[in-house]
Amino acid sequence: MLPPGVDPDRIPAHIACVMDGNGRWATARGLKRTDGHAAGETALFDTVEGALDLGLRWLTVYAFSTENWRRPAEEVRYLMGFNERLLLTRRDELNDKDVRVRFIGRRDWRVPKRVQRHIDATEALTEGNKGMTLTFAFNYGGRAEVVDAVQALVREGTAADKLTEKAIRSRLYAPDMPDPDVVVRTSGEHRISNFLLWEMAYSELIFTEVLWPDFRREHLFEAVREFQRRERRFGGVEA
Ligand code: IPE
Numbered sequence: 001m002l003p004p005g006v007d008p009d010r011i012p013a014h015i016a017c018v019m020d021g022n023g024r025w026a027t028a029r030g031l032k033r034t035d036g037h038a039a040g041e042t043a044l045f046d047t048v049e050g051a052l053d054l055g056l057r058w059l060t061v062y063a064f065s066t067e068n069w070r071r072p073a074e075e076v077r078y079l080m081g082f083n084e085r086l087l088l089t090r091r092d093e094l095n096d097k098d099v100r101v102r103f104i105g106r107r108d109w110r111v112p113k114r115v116q117r118h119i120d121a122t123e124a125l126t127e128g129n130k131g132m133t134l135t136f137a138f139n140y141g142g143r144a145e146v147v148d149a150v151q152a153l154v155r156e157g158t159a160a161d162k163l164t165e166k167a168i169r170s171r172l173y174a175p176d177m178p179d180p181d182v183v184v185r186t187s188g189e190h191r192i193s194n195f196l197l198w199e200m201a202y203s204e205l206i207f208t209e210v211l212w213p214d215f216r217r218e219h220l221f222e223a224v225r226e227f228q229r230r231e232r233r234f235g236g237v238e239a
Pocket residue numbers: 019020021022023024025063064068079187
């Protein structure tokens with residue numbers, strides 16, 4: 001059963017979320033910033049449930065950016081452990097729901113080996129699932145992704161005139177992932193922060209004041225309603 005006011009014929013294929021505002025949520029409650037990250041887990045899994053209710057095919061969440069290494073070492077350590085724990089405690093549940101879990105981002109030396117192993121194991125466990133694809137952007141940067149794609153092409157000996165949009169797209173971290181129709185950012189910040197730069201060329205951007213730990217499926221449904229009220233043109237004129 002779809003939520004009221006949502007048009008079943010125009011469900012977006014892909015929604016991407018910048019899960020922002022955990023620190024402010026915690027600070028407002030006199031808690032540590034890391035308590036805000038912990039509270040984000042409920043928000044994430046309620047959003048996943050909502051996405052499944054909608055029959056969404058692709059949900060992508062920004063979990064850790066290539067710039068987040070600038071945070072205090074203790075917070076970075078917490079976030080690494082938090083994401084690892086989340087995989088361990090939730091992967092069977094996601095697998096049972098036919099969710100395919102994937103990670104996009106740089107797999108560099110700063111990501112602890114153990115975390116990397118759990119990422120690989122979770123991807124392998126769920127890779128055959130045919131329901132929704134839940135992609136974690138982790139140690140992800142939009143510029144880094146384009147640089148990595150171009151470097152891969154150059155390394156393969158691609159000629160300059162063959163460095164086309166199609167070629168670059170084919171070397172992104174998840175070439176089979178459709179561009180997001182909708183990008184939602186929570187916490188009242190109106191910026192992209194290096195998320196899916198290539199992919200969001202024509203995404204509908206939705207900004208909400210809600211802090212990520214307070215985000216629930218109903219907010220996702222509201223984003224879909226907002227998306228359905230908009231007119232996409234892709235550079236053309238009204239049909
Ligand atoms: C988003 O919340 C989580 C990550 C970036 C990992 P923040 O930690 O950025 O929270 P604010 O923006 O400081 O409130």
